[in-house]
Amino acid sequence: MGERLSIYASAPVQRVLALVADNRSGRLATVCERYLALVDRYCPRLTIGEWYVVIEAMRMEQNDAWRLVPSVVRDAEKREGLCSEWEIDVEDLAPRLELLEDAGRLAIQEIAERFWARRKPRNLAEADRVLREIGAKIEPGVRASRTA
Numbered sequence: 001m002g003e004r005l006s007i008y009a010s011a012p013v014q015r016v017l018a019l020v021a022d023n024r025s026g027r028l029a030t031v032c033e034r035y036l037a038l039v040d041r042y043c044p045r046l047t048i049g050e051w052y053v054v055i056e057a058m059r060m061e062q063n064d065a066w067r068l069v070p071s072v073v074r075d076a077e078k079r080e081g082l083c084s085e086w087e088i089d090v091e092d093l094a095p096r097l098e099l100l101e102d103a104g105r106l107a108i109q110e111i112a113e114r115f116w117a118r119r120k121p122r123n124l125a126e127a128d129r130v131l132r133e134i135g136a137k138i139e140p141g142v143r144a145s146r147t148a
Contacts, residue, residue, distance in 0.1 A: 039110045042103035045139040049086040058112035066109035070097040
């Protein structure tokens, strides 16, 4: 049995609940289970450095920014040199992000929100651990290094 909660039913939650007559808790649990399964399945494999770039780029974005992940990353490179700071080639990363299905981009937004919902990691080792704990799929390869 789960924990009893009192929540505010926003318009999307109301739409989900309106589709079933009873067992609202069961319906919400099913939708959440499916969402988590989609995030897990479609989460792209990125190197640690690429995850840092994407997560930092998505930090201040709105809930629907998942649709624009490649543009957000490119803009962060132009504005802040974010890719260069992590020695990531934006012209390699952004096209790969463009090839992602919507579910992959949504997974990136979810991972970014999970990351920033925690206290800010104190160092790269802690950030690596947090990324793994929150479900980021890590592509083995070159260890992230920061130039700045």
